[in-house]
Amino acid sequence: MRQLIALCCCLFGLLSFPIQAAETSRVDALFTELAGAKLKHMELILEQLEEAKGEAILPLFRVLLGGDLYYIKANKNLVGKFDDQGKTLYKQVFNDTLVPNLAKRDVKKIRVNNKLRGYLRNAIARIQLTAKSPSVRESAVRELLSKLDASTVVILEDLYPNEPNKKVKEAMGLALAMHTASQTELAVSNRLVAIETLSTSLENDVRNALTKLTQDDNPAIIKAAQGALEQIAQRAKRFAFVDQLFFGLSLGSVLLLASIGLAITFGVMGVINMAHGEMIMLGAYTTYVVQLIMPNYIDYSIWVAIPAAFLVSGLMGVLIERLVIRHLHGRPLETLLATFGISLILQQLVRTIFSPLNRQVSTPSWMSGSWEINPVLSLTLNRLYILAFALLVFIALVIILKKTSLGLNVRAVSQNRNMAKAMGVKTNWVDAMTFGLGSGIAGIAGVALSQLTNVGPNLGQAYIIDSFMVVVFGGVGNLLGTLVAAFTLGIATKFLEPTTGAVLAAILVLVFIILFIQKRPKGLFPQKGRAAE
Amino acid sequence: MSRLTAWFSEGRSSGKHTLPFVVILLGVTLLASAANLFLPADSALYVSTYTITLLGKYLCYAMLALAVDIIWGYCGILSLGHGAFFALGGYAMGMYLMRQIGDRGVYGDPLLPDFMVFLDWKELPWFWLGMDQFWFAMLMAVAVPGLLAFVFGWLAFRSRVTGVYLSIMTQALTYALLLAFFRNEMGFGGNNGLTDFKEILGFSLQSDSTRISLFIITALLLSVIFVISQRILSSRFGKVVLTIRDAESRSRFIGYRTDRYKVWLFVYSAVIAGIAGALYVPQVGIINPGEFSPVNSIEMVIWVAVGGRGTLIGAVIGALLVNYAKTRFTAIMPDAWLFALGAMFVLVTLYLPKGLMGVYGQLKAKYRPTNAKESQV
Amino acid sequence: MSALDNTRELFRRDQVWPFLAPAQSRVNVDNQMILYVEDLNLSFDGFKALNNLNLYINDGELRCLIGANGAGKTTLMDVITGKTQCDSGTVYFGQNHNLLNKDEAEIAQLGIGRKFQKPTVFEEQTVFDNLELSLKTDKRVLPTLFSRLTPTQIDRIDEVLKTIGLAEHRFMLAGALSHGQKQWLEIGMLLAADPRLLLIDEPVAGMTAQETERTAELLTSLAGERTVIVVEHDMEFVRSIARTVTVLHQGSVLAEGTMDQIQSNKDVIEVYLGEEAVGEKGAEQGKGERA
């Protein structure tokens, strides 16, 4: 089998060789034409190029699709732009030889628009049907599902029989089935078989094809199509549920991250820390700064940002504790006022330092994109990571509080300050550390949030209230409560949203919390000891 | 009637700041008004209409601060949701003013306010009915906040939700209302709220005389509420309220149903807030969901903290000072005023735990120790 | 004018509004019993604080509760005054008032006064106000709002002030009083409320010898028209006032009787009085020899 493929490949090669020789001149002409062509003419040129050069044109299309195709103003030669450690260089499109000493003004970009991009994707897919790696072939086929025209079908038909890879074959089979099913002149039996095969797929294009078939004039076909759609819908429903659950969990993880720091400063120390949101904000800005410092290592920046953010926010926390909170012990409601003042100051501070505009924090490549489980269910990677991260932080925190001596002291102080003092615990030190810890974790949360939302002076304000709700709902001073509360609220919101819409969902959740607190005045997991009051 | 006056006269002994306060307040009010009406615009003593509306606004805030102080300073209940009651009162007034526009709206629709016309609502929602009657609107301005406070307080205080939990719940309350009023489906004008008012009781809101009268009315109401509150708080009821702040369980063991005391005080405070809101809207010219935002409610608490909680006069002074400072700062140093304000809050909580009145008290005690002794009488 | 009259009618102080009128009947003590506590059970996660405890108090008697720490003395008071809910059992005040379905305020209004271990008075208010607040009056919201001190009430307060010896401190903030004075003030607050039943938790803790004596006199004098239950550790004090003593142990009654009966009671001696009793006996003997 393999040999056979190889054989046809080189056959292709042999055949195409003389033609190539003949056509080189024409191709070059096309190239020069491409340079500086009007958007509307370009598609035509590209078509000609595709048929002329076949697979060999791929690199050009790729570069063009990536928006990196330039031409040298002087001689209209095409070059591809690429970045190397921050400085832009240009290379030949077909053989990766570097084109030396080209400055920005020597070259001009060849623009593409959506139409062209669409065309290029298909073209690349068509060409890639015969690519080496099966995965590429498969994605190529799936890409084509939506635009099945006679020509592609022909190609698929003669590739189908001798396709070695099972999955690719499946995909091709699907494509062909779609085609057969849609052909009214074919025998009903064949079409029914085709529909049968379609009913096993979750692809959108398949579903749309079937929906078209329900307008078919043959009752049998209609019936079959509807049956198939039924099946698909059934399966899709299950995945939809999973999807929604994931959304809920993801929102929950964000709430958890935002509130867990507060669970310490507020829950354990009883400080109503209105500046908590700004601690998160500081974390986010730290991420931004880190990325400024290491622009070429965005992928690793996060790993630097996390400890950095922890330190920055943590130190700020210690500072606040030493300067302000320390003087307000036993007056929780007054810490509210002081910390509110602090939050105002911090906001204005970043506004003056970083300007009030949002700052760009780019997502590491390994965090972008999504994990395609199947055509209807795909989980976005960044949220997946953040979910995991939130849980990680939570566990780490629990360990710190339960296993380390700091944790022991913290709990001692939170339960009975004076007794702890009497036993020789350095309460001042513990307070500073606790507050630092809480703030630091808020900072880490900031790193995570910088991947989801905009990094601006108001970042903190957006989360402060939710955080308080989560902590109070969970039970002040109880980490587990915070965890449960965060996920409960997250999931609840997400399952309400489809029916009620975002705003009403939020309102309902709030009202629910208010009523719940009437029933359980100390939250889900009431805490023993006096820290709460 | 005589008995009521008797009841008041008795309070005089305890509320010894009351008289001077009322005198000064009304005095300043009348002077300012006169200066605005009768002096030529170029004289140095002329008080511009801008100042009048500004002062009017301050007085509304002072009234609001009074409400917060009554519940926080005297009963120890820190409400972070008083903005809600204020805004509800304001909306009641706003709806009345909206209905007053009548067919002078840009679309000339006799019944529907403009924002309803261009989001093409077909008929007036039920809760707008009757709002064209001044008395009814004013009734709503006090009844709605009062009712909300009653329901909330009744639930919360009976199940003994206290301290931080209560504060956060009040915050949740106002936040929920904020979101609700943002929704355009609610029929309260969404984010834009209610604005472009023309007349109140037939008097044009643009005219100085109306502004002055609104200003004077605000001052009058403020003093009346001040006197009543002073009296209430110096009655035995007031003493019970203090015991709730200091040792609630004890006063239960003496036989006081503290939860009921709290509920009624909460309602009273909410009603004052509602009145403040209703006076605020015609002087400022717009009411929108922003008033519900939790940050506003926190600011109110800070006014009281600055002035000195537990003393009505302190609340008033705090509100006037902070807002005056805000006005000045936003004009003088638009880029840095938040620093100043923030620093102010921090410093006050750190060094003046009893607020300005606390300082005043200390000074007095320092210079006139004998008097300090009497003051406990 | 009629409207005016109505308002006048509305605010007459000497009578409360009908719908506010108390549906409260007097405490029924036909058979000389004022407090019935029957098989009371209460456990704080696992630990049994009260273990089907039975206790009957006669009307007008003075009863001492003694027992080691954690014997359930204070818990019992908490249950009686409605501070804590018990798991099972019944507590009746007289024959007609079931205390378990009432909250602190109601119970207090029925005429059960309580003094805490640690004196709790309203520190921000004057001694006078403290007493005024605890007077036996209508304690619902509106009446309190429009209430005014009647001469009789003032006399009552003066009287109490004399009894507790704080007459000259009447306008001092309660917070400024000494510990002992606070103790007295709190007792005074009980007197002002003139309750049927007083629950007094360690009245003489932190008092000087003669203060203690005066307290003893006061309590004994109270007994009779009032019923008094005293929890105390100071044996001397107990002996000086006690007619009947009840010993609690691990949440249930261990023994009951006069001081002498108690002291001669075997199991009491071993669980509670133990060495102390022996020591005292020894001391007496010593005296005897010297004599």
Next chain:
Amino acid sequence: MKIKTLVSAIALSGATLIALPSIAADTIKVGVLHSLSGTMAISETTLKDTVLMMVDDQNKKGGLLGKKLEAVVVDPASNWPLFAEKGRELLTKDKVDVIFGSWTSVSRKSVLPVLEELNGLMFYPVQYEGEESSKNVFYTGAAPNQQAIPAVDYLMNDLDVERFVLAGTDYVYPRTTNKILEAYLKAKGVAAQDIMINYTPFGHSDWQSIVSDIKKFGSAGKKTAVVSTINGDANIPFYKELGNQGISAEDIPVVAFSVGEEELSGLDTKPLVGHLAAWNYFQSVETDENEAFIKAWKAYTKNPKRVTNDPMEATYIGFKMWANAVKQAGTTDVDAVEQAMIGQETPNLTGGVAVMNKNHHLSKPVLIGEIQDDGQFEVVWETDGVVAGDAWSDFLPGSKDLISDWTAPIKCGNYNTKTKACSGQNY
């Protein structure tokens, strides 16, 4: 009686300090009423700087009528009632001759009555929902017919879009715009089930479900596009979510009305390449005026990376026109300037000429751009010639019959062509 003195001190100082009559200096005062703190600071500070730059620039040219210009900046702090108060402060206390300010509709609505009462003059530089025309305000931003409708036309004609998602933040601008678009689309024969409308609160940050709904809605075989009136802050998480859920511009293009260069500078545009925005100006347009403007701006802000955007152009045009009008009228008196403004022409930055119409709205070209990976827009379509801003939309039942004409004989902001009546004026 220290207390008495204290209170009186405060009250009086309050009264007098603010009331001290401002010394009539020999300058022309330009009020700047943009939020410098709070939620809107993110957008408005830029415009404050723009005005300051224009003032500098004008002064370099020797000012106006032989007087120097003096900018008076105040901070309404994104607090709507404060806009009215500060507006009054500018007009009565600082006696400014003109105000440049406001971004959100509500802030404009809040200050409007004050302007009309004190007969002030304000330039409002942001695209908005229309349905308003005041004698005292000149609207240099786009009206719906200068942004939304051409954009939808482009989607239908050039991209053959058949299904539309109208996603917006829940406030009056998106509400109105979407109402207009809905009516327009239906008029164009788009079926009701092919239009999906969705509103979210301000600063909405969790877009998962909504984006996945859009995805589902878009997977029905017909070409689908999103028309986004989502407000500033919420956009970044929205686009991030789009990118992560793998919705590319080829599948479902998003055309936004409030996403400009500045918003894009806040995020990584790689995943957004190809999404659209409709404006009257893009930084990428290559004309001499624009180049000069950009150069000046970067120099002024001392930041070579600083971008320009549409509201800045609107401010630029507004300021130029006002300056010309003042020259022409020879005074800064509001009524004179107001009349001189109408018919005023000034070159815009995209190579055309902006004209101020009788309804106080501008005639501008409409451009549609595709987001590029460098955070700039590539113009893919533009109207031939300029479009006149329409104060009162013809697609809303309430306002079909209304027109605005501030020249004699009508002199009315909301003149009903049917009843020949002018309703609701505030003066």
